[in-house]
Amino acid sequence: MPPDPAPPLATIAAALRHERQRVGLSLTELARRAGIAKSTLSQLESGTGNPSVETLWALGVALDVPFSRLVEPPVAAVRVIRAGDGPRIRSEHADFSGTLLAAGAAHARRDVYLIELEPGRVRSAAAHTPRSVEHLVVGAGRLRCGPEHEQVELGPGDYATFPGDAPHHYEALEPGTFAVLIMEHP
Structure with missing residues (x-):
């Protein structure tokens, strides 16, 4: 079994699975709507892919969600992102x-x-x-x-x-x- 993916890949993987299931789409259908390969989507959902901005935007549009919903981890009440840090x-x-x-x-x-x-x-x-x-x-x-x-x-x-x-x-x-x-x- 592969090790757990590191953030932001783990965040992206969980968000993609959640949003795809929320709208009731199969891997095949979401990949088709986003114009990407099913294998690419499968890798992203398993946390082993290396998504580009373009791929994530296409998936966000296909799922009708903002890009941020795919890359943003759950947030605390007070949050600081130091220069050079962040996803x-x-x-x-x-x-x-x-x-x-x-x-x-x-x-x-x-x-x-x-x-x-x-x-x-x-x-x-x-x-x-x-x-x-x-x-x-x-x-x-x-x-x-x-x-x-x-x-x-x-x-x-x-x-x-x-x-x-x-x-x-x-x-x-x-x-x-x-x-x-x-x-x-x-």
């Missing part, structure tokens, strides 16, 4: 990682992330759940972000908001770029 999930297509800082309550469906980007490849995000909205505040560096045909350039302290339910992009324009991203889900 960091990397993109497979760009030098981009996201760390969930706080998941919204079930009635609020608002999640807070710290995203870190480096120049190079663009992080392209598929549409999230309908009526999702993204709010972004840049902490350091410069980045270009937004829907495919309405991208804006932002620097330290700049804020932008845009629909998250349409394909959108993030591109670091300087090394060491990071931002706080707040995702609202209806």
